[in-house]
Amino acid sequence: MSTPHDPGAQLQPEGTTEATTAAAAKDALHTRRAFLFKLSLYLNGAVGAVLAVPIFGYILGPAFRKSASYNSWVSLGTVSEFPEGETRLADYRNPVTMVSDGATGNAACWVRHIEGKRFQVFAINCAHLGCPVRWFAQSRLFLCPCHGGAYYEDGSRASGPPERGLFEYEYKLVGNHLMIQAGAMPTPATEACAKKPKPLIQIESPSSAAPAQEAEAAERSSSWPA
Amino acid sequence: MASLNKRSNSAAGRTFAWLDRRLGLAKPLTEAAQHPTPERSASWWYVFGSAATVLLILQVVTGILLALVYSPSAGEAWGSLQFLNHNVTLGWLLRAIHGWGSDFMVAIVLIHMVQVFLFGAYKFPRELTWIIGVFLLLLTLGMAFTGQVLRFDQDAYWGLGIGASIISRVPWIGGPLVHMMLGGPIIGGQTLSRFFALHVFVIPGILLALVGLHVWMVLRLGINEWPMPGRIVSKATYEHEYHELTENSGVPFVPDAAWKDAVFAAAIMLSVLACALYFGPFGPTGQPDPTIIQTAPKPDFAFLWIYAVLAYLPPELETPFIFIAPIVVIGGMLLLPLVAGEGEKHWKRRPIAVLMVGIIAVTLAIFTQLGTYTPWSPIMEAWSGEAIPVAYLQQRSPLERQGALVLQNKQCRNCHALGGVGGMRGPALDSLATRMTEDQIIRQVLQGGGNMPAYGKALSPAETRALVSFLMTLREKNLAPAVDASRSLTHAGAMRVPAKSDVVRTP
Numbered sequence: 001m002s003t004p005h006d007p008g009a010q011l012q013p014e015g016t017t018e019a020t021t022a023a024a025a026k027d028a029l030h031t032r033r034a035f036l037f038k039l040s041l042y043l044n045g046a047v048g049a050v051l052a053v054p055i056f057g058y059i060l061g062p063a064f065r066k067s068a069s070y071n072s073w074v075s076l077g078t079v080s081e082f083p084e085g086e087t088r089l090a091d092y093r094n095p096v097t098m099v100s101d102g103a104t105g106n107a108a109c110w111v112r113h114i115e116g117k118r119f120q121v122f123a124i125n126c127a128h129l130g131c132p133v134r135w136f137a138q139s140r141l142f143l144c145p146c147h148g149g150a151y152y153e154d155g156s157r158a159s160g161p162p163e164r165g166l167f168e169y170e171y172k173l174v175g176n177h178l179m180i181q182a183g184a185m186p187t188p189a190t191e192a193c194a195k196k197p198k199p200l201i202q203i204e205s206p207s208s209a210a211p212a213q214e215a216e217a218a219e220r221s222s223s224w225p226a
Numbered sequence: 227m228a229s230l231n232k233r234s235n236s237a238a239g240r241t242f243a244w245l246d247r248r249l250g251l252a253k254p255l256t257e258a259a260q261h262p263t264p265e266r267s268a269s270w271w272y273v274f275g276s277a278a279t280v281l282l283i284l285q286v287v288t289g290i291l292l293a294l295v296y297s298p299s300a301g302e303a304w305g306s307l308q309f310l311n312h313n314v315t316l317g318w319l320l321r322a323i324h325g326w327g328s329d330f331m332v333a334i335v336l337i338h339m340v341q342v343f344l345f346g347a348y349k350f351p352r353e354l355t356w357i358i359g360v361f362l363l364l365l366t367l368g369m370a371f372t373g374q375v376l377r378f379d380q381d382a383y384w385g386l387g388i389g390a391s392i393i394s395r396v397p398w399i400g401g402p403l404v405h406m407m408l409g410g411p412i413i414g415g416q417t418l419s420r421f422f423a424l425h426v427f428v429i430p431g432i433l434l435a436l437v438g439l440h441v442w443m444v445l446r447l448g449i450n451e452w453p454m455p456g457r458i459v460s461k462a463t464y465e466h467e468y469h470e471l472t473e474n475s476g477v478p479f480v481p482d483a484a485w486k487d488a489v490f491a492a493a494i495m496l497s498v499l500a501c502a503l504y505f506g507p508f509g510p511t512g513q514p515d516p517t518i519i520q521t522a523p524k525p526d527f528a529f530l531w532i533y534a535v536l537a538y539l540p541p542e543l544e545t546p547f548i549f550i551a552p553i554v555v556i557g558g559m560l561l562l563p564l565v566a567g568e569g570e571k572h573w574k575r576r577p578i579a580v581l582m583v584g585i586i587a588v589t590l591a592i593f594t595q596l597g598t599y600t601p602w603s604p605i606m607e608a609w610s611g612e613a614i615p616v617a618y619l620q621q622r623s624p625l626e627r628q629g630a631l632v633l634q635n636k637q638c639r640n641c642h643a644l645g646g647v648g649g650m651r652g653p654a655l656d657s658l659a660t661r662m663t664e665d666q667i668i669r670q671v672l673q674g675g676g677n678m679p680a681y682g683k684a685l686s687p688a689e690t691r692a693l694v695s696f697l698m699t700l701r702e703k704n705l706a707p708a709v710d711a712s713r714s715l716t717h718a719g720a721m722r723v724p725a726k727s728d729v730v731r732t733p
Contacts, residue, residue: 062409062416063402070411091517100415102301103515104383107412124519129536130387132519134606139637140684145522146388147537148602148641148651150679158679163541184411187391189400 067190070096070183076121078176082113087135087153090121095183107182109169110135110142112153119178122155123167123186130187133166142166167191258445259484262476264468266452268483271345273490274338275444279437280491281331284498285369286430288324296376298422300415300514303378307510322502325377328370330498332528335366340583346571347450349459353563355443358436360559365433367528372425374526378418379510384523386413386421395545413516448472449479453571460568522603530597531590537602601650608648609637615645622699629696632689636681644700652678657702663710667697 028034076082076090090111097105110133112120122142124132131146141158142151149160156165167186172179184190246252295314297306310317339359342348348356371389375382386408393407394400409416451471477483508526512518525533539547573580614630622630633639641651648654658667671690674680685693701707 060402060406063399063406065405065411067401067405067411089517089519094412094414096411098415100299100301100419101412102299102304102415103513103517104300104412104414104417106515106517108517108519124516125387125391128391130391131384131523132516132521134519136609136637136640138609138635138684139679139681141637141679143604143606143637143640145603145606146384146533148604148677150604152679152683159674159677161537161539161541161544163544184405185387185390185408185413187394187400187404189394189396190404190411 067184071181072183073172073174073179074182075174076109076111076178076180079113079173079178080176082111082119082178084113084115087112087137089135092180092182108132109180109182110166111178112155117173119171120155121169121171121178121180122151123169125167125186126162127157127164127166127188128160128162130185164188259480260478261445261448262472263449263479263483264451264471265475265477265482267449268477268479268486269452270486270490271341272449272483273487274334274341276487277491277494278331278334278338279441281327281334281494281498282433282437284327284495285324285331286434288320288327289426289430291320292324293426298376298418300378300418303376303418304510304513307377307379311507318507319502321507322505323498324373325508326498326501326505328373329527330494330501332366332370334494335363339363340587342450343579344573344576344583345450346453346459346573346576348563348566349569349571350461350464350563350567351447352443352450353567355440355447356563357560358440358443360556362433362436362440364556365429365436368429369425369433370526370528372421372429374529375418375421376425377508377510378514380512380514380518380521381509381523381525383413383514383516384521385525386417388523388525392548396549449483450571453573455570455572455574457571458569459571520606522600522606524597524600527594531593533600534593534597537600603649604640604651605649606640608639609634612639612644612647615647618644618700622696625692626696626699629692629694632685632693633696636684636689636693641678655697655700657705658700659698659707660701660705661708663708663713664694664698665710666708667694 072095074092074095076092082088082090088111089108091106091108094101094105094107108124110122110124112122114120122133126133126144126146126149128144128147128149131144133142133144133149133151135142140153142153142155144150144160144162147161149162150158151162151166152158154165155168157163169180169182171181242252292310295306295310295317297303307321310321312318342356342359371385375386390404390408390413394404396403405411407417407420408414409420448468451468512521524530536544536548570576614634619627619630638655639648641649643650643654644656646654662670668690669675670678671685671693672680672682681690698707
């Protein structure tokens with residue numbers, strides 16, 4: 001049917017009856033057997049295509065669900081556990097877990113009680129590559145152990161490799177309880193909060209921050225003593 | 227064949243004959259084993275490929291043994307590793323051999339690749355052998371990464387987090403990709419199951435199949451001849467020349483070349499065993515509980531250089547870099563034999579190739595070395611764990627000593643070293659006042675800049691004053707403090723003719 005393409009072919013003498021064998025091969029392609037063989041190939045191709053639907057549907061299943069669809073309201077405890085003006089670590093059990101998740105189904109977040117009913121709840125995951133950031137109350141900074149990303153107490157980017165501030169959870173107060181909207185692990189693409197996405201190619205500047213943070217940012221940059 | 231006939235009389239010989247009549251493998255296998263090898267290629271330089279294959283077999287065997295006990299469930303994996311380490315007879319050694327075997331395999335595959343590259347073995351007609359080899363390298367690294375995930379500890383957990391964060395930066399489909407990688411919304415049971423399936427079924431399956439193809443092509447196309455300067459590879463003549471070379475001066479692979487492969491493979495096996503016995507198994511480190519945040523996750527040795535690169539890339543370059551660079555690098559490796567399939571094989575006639583290997587090796591070594599001590603990471607306990615050197619507190623005013631307290635309390639030491647102890651994220655402060663003026667220090671502390679956060683909101687004016695007065699005493703060898711050259715001219719608003727000593731400053 002075809003001439004061999006292997007490099008060794010060049011060492012062999014050229015076939016003199018090539019024309020006749022080619023013609024015979026062409027005839028052989030049009031027999032009933034060849035037709036049935038082709039038909040069987042098409043049949044298996046079709047079966048393969050049908051099987052591909054459940055196979056790929058199964059593998060891609062998690063990809064089709066929106067991040068937000070995993071989220072639900074979780075209680076972090078009563079407001080009294082988070083004193084005003086302080087930032088504290090809070091643990092919760094992720095709302096979507098299986099038995100086999102074990103301790104990985106736990107989650108932690110940083111709760112900043114600004115004052116009264118104003119809170120900020122930050123994901124533990126650094127906005128750079130997701131390592132767990134730690135809060136340092138004395139210097140009012142979150143520091144990341146992996147690549148040294150630093151954030152101010154309002155979650156905005158201070159320095160280091162992160163391109164943006166910490167991920168924030170939506171929160172609400174139900175009675176005396178602080179609730180957050182949690183479920184999916186926050187990454188730049190699966191952020192918990194329904195904020196407008198920011199371009200990844202730019203470092204967040206104070207002017208692009210939310211209006212509530214703007215005042216604080218302005219205050220920070222103008223705190224130059226006489 | 228004569229020996230075969232002799233043996234056919236005995237019971238063993240008859241069994242062999244019975245089997246081979248049905249299998250028919252004796253002849254092709256004997257031929258393959260004795261295929262002619264260029265005499266000079268029966269060299270100690272040509273032993274790395276077979277050593278990698280032997281390591282792969284070691285990994286398969288030890289992997290199966292570990293799978294007898296390991297529980298691929300996020301809730302139980304960590305416990306089952308502890309059980310392997312402490313309760314199963316020699317479980318710790320099996321884990322250690324598998325772990326060290328992995329490190330050795332990555333190293334040997336890389337060395338094999340460098341040898342093949344420097345000896346020009348990727349050139350015609352062995353282009354596809356090289357291309358499959360590139361995939362074998364990627365699969366080996368894939369095994370190393372997924373294996374690290376199966377050691378389901380803190381490093382594995384946060385390593386997955388890093389992987390997810392990288393994937394989430396893929397434009398448009400980042401979110402779905404993250405969930406596909408994790409098998410759900412979080413790193414958990416389904417994530418571990420996925421990586422277990424990859425590590426145990428998918429990647430080894432492809433790896434073994436491609437190794438088979440790779441070896442088949444080595445047998446079919448012959449072992450690369452020893453390169454000679456001036457012996458040019460040309461598609462028109464190479465096969466004929468190679469055929470002549472092996473006809474005239476070839477030696478049978480078994481035993482003339484194979485004994486060196488066997489000796490080297492044995493040495494490598496013994497090295498793996500020695501490392502396993504001496505250093506023991508890798509981890510597991512702390513439990514994979516994301517509420518335990520007192521952790522500084524780090525990838526395994528083979529990936530430390532990536533960890534370092536991710537620390538040093540400028541933020542705005544990072545996302546383009548981590549998606550474009552691998553495509554360029556892997557694409558370059560795949561296209562290499564197609565672009566440079568002919569020409570000189572000898573390294574002496576390929577200076578750019580030698581230079582490239584040198585540069586890549588030095589780069590990887592430097593980044594790996596940096597990855598071992600992560601100078602970019604703040605040392606989280608330095609502020610509370612490391613005292614200020616006594617010498618820096620002697621003969622200081624109360625205000626200055628108060629400033630030393632501020633320095634310690636505000637966690638400055640996490641990023642700045644004093645007396646060689648502390649973080650390396652920022653510069654060491656031992657001689658700060660000789661290179662920055664008081665005003666510059668105040669500005670840097672309050673407003674930040676470069677890699678430093680602004681401390682304007684975290685410091686009261688009194689704290690700032692104390693801190694800066696302490697920092698101004700940090701002058702190694704009692705060098706003169708840095709002074710703003712224009713300051714004396716404008717000092718106190720007094721208009722006066724500057725004295726000569728104001729203008730000309732000698733250190």
